[in-house]
Amino acid sequence: MLIYVFKPMSSLSLMSTEEMITATKPAILGSRATFESTLRLVIPDLPSYSSMQSEFSDIVDSGVLTKGRHLQQFEKSAAKHCGSNFAVGVSSCTTGLVLAHKALELHGEVILPSFTFLASALGCAWNNTVPVFVDIDADDWTINPKAVEAAITSKTTGIVATHVFGNPCQIDQLEEIAKRHGIKLIFDAAHGFGALYQGKALGSRGDLEVFSLSPTKLVIAGEGGMITFNDEKLRDKLQVLREYGNDGQYDLIDSGLNARMPEINALLGNEGLKRLEGVVERRTKVATDVIEHLKNVPGIKWQQVRSGNRSSLKDLAMLVEEKTFGMSRDMLAKTLAAENIETRNYYDPPCHRQSYWQERCRVNGTLTVTEQLSNGALTIPLHSKMTDQDVAQLAGAITAAHKYASEIRKAIG
Numbered sequence: 519m520l521i522y523v524f525k526p527m528s529s530l531s532l533m534s535t536e537e538m539i540t541a542t543k544p545a546i547l548g549s550r551a552t553f554e555s556t557l558r559l560v561i562p563d564l565p566s567y568s569s570m571q572s573e574f575s576d577i578v579d580s581g582v583l584t585k586g587r588h589l590q591q592f593e594k595s596a597a598k599h600c601g602s603n604f605a606v607g608v609s610s611c612t613t614g615l616v617l618a619h620k621a622l623e624l625h626g627e628v629i630l631p632s633f634t635f636l637a638s639a640l641g642c643a644w645n646n647t648v649p650v651f652v653d654i655d656a657d658d659w660t661i662n663p664k665a666v667e668a669a670i671t672s673k674t675t676g677i678v679a680t681h682v683f684g685n686p687c688q689i690d691q692l693e694e695i696a697k698r699h700g701i702k703l704i705f706d707a708a709h710g711f712g713a714l715y716q717g718k719a720l721g722s723r724g725d726l727e728v729f730s731l732s733p734t735k736l737v738i739a740g741e742g743g744m745i746t747f748n749d750e751k752l753r754d755k756l757q758v759l760r761e762y763g764n765d766g767q768y769d770l771i772d773s774g775l776n777a778r779m780p781e782i783n784a785l786l787g788n789e790g791l792k793r794l795e796g797v798v799e800r801r802t803k804v805a806t807d808v809i810e811h812l813k814n815v816p817g818i819k820w821q822q823v824r825s826g827n828r829s830s831l832k833d834l835a836m837l838v839e840e841k842t843f844g845m846s847r848d849m850l851a852k853t854l855a856a857e858n859i860e861t862r863n864y865y866d867p868p869c870h871r872q873s874y875w876q877e878r879c880r881v882n883g884t885l886t887v888t889e890q891l892s893n894g895a896l897t898i899p900l901h902s903k904m905t906d907q908d909v910a911q912l913a914g915a916i917t918a919a920h921k922y923a924s925e926i927r928k929a930i931g
Contacts, residue, residue, distance in 0.1 A: 544918045545856040546926055552857040552915045557908060559860040561901040562733045563797050565789040577781045588784040593744075595791055596729075599711075600721020602746040604753045607779035607787075608760050611708045611730035611743035615641040617777060618726045618745060619676070621755040622702045626673035627880065630706075631661040632868040633888045634680040638706045639869050641678065643878075650674070650880045651870040656887045657822040659683070663691040669882035670695075676702040681720060683864075684709035684736075684830030685823055689723050696724070704728065707746075711737040711791070712798040712830030721746040731787050736797050736830055739787030742779050800902040801831045804909055808834065808898070811913030815920050817843025834900035835864060837891060844923025847894045850916070853926055857915045860899060866892040 545551040567574075577583065589607050597605040608614045619628070619641035628642050632651035642649040652665035661679045677696055679687045687705065696703040703723075707713075708730035710720040721727050726747045731739035745756060755772075758765055763774030779787075812818055819837040823829045838847040845853070851861045868888050870881050899912060919926065 543922055544853055544915065544926065546853050547922060547929055552911050553859060556858045556860060557899050557904075557912060558901070559862055559897065559899050560734050561903045562738055563736065563790075563793075563902045564738060565786070565793060570785055570789055573785050574782065577785065582781060584778050584780050586781045586784075588781045588788065589779055592779075592784040592788040592791070595788055596721070596744050597746060599791060599794075600719050600727070600746045602722040602727075603748040604746070604750065605721075606745045606753060606756045606760065607784060608743045608745060608777040609775075609779055610732070610741055610777075611706075611728055612637040612640055613760075613775055613777040614728040614743035614745045615678070615704070615706065616644045617756055617759045617775065618704050618728055619645040619647065620759055620772075620774070621752055622676065622704070622725055624676040624702060626675045627671065628676040628678060629666050629669050629674060629882075630678035630869075631680055631682070631888070632870040632881070632885055633659065633865055633891055634682060634706065634869060635708065635865065636869060636872060637708075638678060638680055639875065639879075641704075643874070647675070648673075648878070648880055649869070649875065650882050651868075651875075651885065651888075652882050653885045654682070654887050654891070655688070658685055658688070658824060659821045659887075659891060660685060660687040661692070662887075663688050663695060665883055666692065667695055670699055670701070674699070674701055676704060678704045678706055679724075680706040680708070681710045681713060681830075683821060683835060684713045684832040685821055686710075686713050686715040686720060686827045686829070688824070689715055693724060709735065709830055709832035711735065712794055712801075712828075712832075714828035716826045722748060725749070726752065731783070731790075735832060736801070737787055737790040737794055739779070739783040739790070742783045742787055744787075797902050798828075798830060801900060802828075804902070804904050805831050805834050805900055807906070807909045808900075808913055811910065812836075812916060815843075815917055817841070817920065818916075831900060833864060833897045835895045835897040837894050838896055839894065844920050845927060847896045849926065849930065850919055851896055852930065853919045854898075854915060859912060859915060862897045863892075864895060864897045866895075868892045 593605040629650045655662045705727040707727040729744040731742035759774035760777035763772040817839040840846045
């Protein structure tokens with residue numbers, strides 16, 4: 519059984535996990551599990567019902583369930599937050615990416631990272647472009663500008679750069695490359711609400727940025743997405759495209775989608791945006807404390823945030839270096855599962871190894887870092903409802919896994 523001694527987390531220095539753990543073996547070796555109930559990977563951080571009750575009732579009573587004042591307000595608030603001229607709410611980040619490709623008239627080849635969520639490439643699938651998957655930076659885990667430059671051909675019309683886990687891309691370098699080659703730049707900002715690039719919120723760079731508002735994000739609309747940009751012509755295009763391609767006169771002028779955001783979703787998202795800074799602050803504290811507790815455990819590498827930036831910490835992932843840590847990522851996941859700790863392998867397999875893309879993509883380069891991360895990265899619990907005790911126990915379980923790694927390998931093969 520693991521026994522923990524706690525000091526207040528507000529003290530000047532964090533207690534090391536070596537001091538906290540005074541005994542014994544992990545649950546996978548027969549001891550009692552660290553958590554009686556599951557420490558969940560994600561718990562949505564939602565505004566209270568009471569804060570929305572009156573507006574919710576008004577939506578229902580009015581019968582205006584879509585394209586109403588709540589969507590207009592949310593778009594206005596999102597644009598202000600992002601420092602962009604315009605924002606268009608849509609039904610999901612995925613539909614937003616599909617429409618972004620369409621609005622920018624991308625064709626030929628589009629460069630993007632393979633280490634990203636599978637939806638990042640769906641804009642290519644639905645617009646008949648060829649995704650060209652390139653490697654990521656070994657430190658910040660976002661698309662490598664040098665790899666982008668090396669992949670550009672006469673067929674290249676666009677770049678899709680993902681702010682992976684909410685860590686901002688190397689935006690200035692990517693914008694310079696796109697401008698010099700005359701190609702479009704989309705930022706997949708699915709994880710982006712709460713992140714800062716050189717002190718400013720994401721959402722006003724490149725040609726378009728597309729945010730997700732699904733239940734795992736920091737701003738939640740239930741389901742939904744937000745496209746932010748500065749070009750007024752794009753606003754007109756996107757508003758038509760999210761309405762099937764209907765120009766408002768029941769004349770189909772382009773092939774769009776029903777990508778409208780319902781009023782209830784817009785209300786929920788707008789309330790979440792008001793609470794965003796507090797959510798980021800708590801998640802940052804939790805992540806910082808976990809990393810501090812584990813600083814003396816060998817074989818763990820964290821995503822690096824570049825100077826002047828802030829990650830939203832949509833996810834907290836660590837790279838498990840098997841030889842140094844003592845076990846593989848998958849074995850650690852199994853060990854933590856026995857402690858009732860949820861984990862997930864983001865992103866395994868990476869996009870270029872997924873079935874659909876096998877005959878439909880181009881891979882440029884060896885994707886060495888991508889392969890290393892997809893084989894070794896483990897996402898561990900991070901949400902604002904985690905207590906200081908949860909943090910200490912999570913770190914303790916990981917420390918114990920390293921300490922008893924040789925015994926665990928023998929026990930489970």
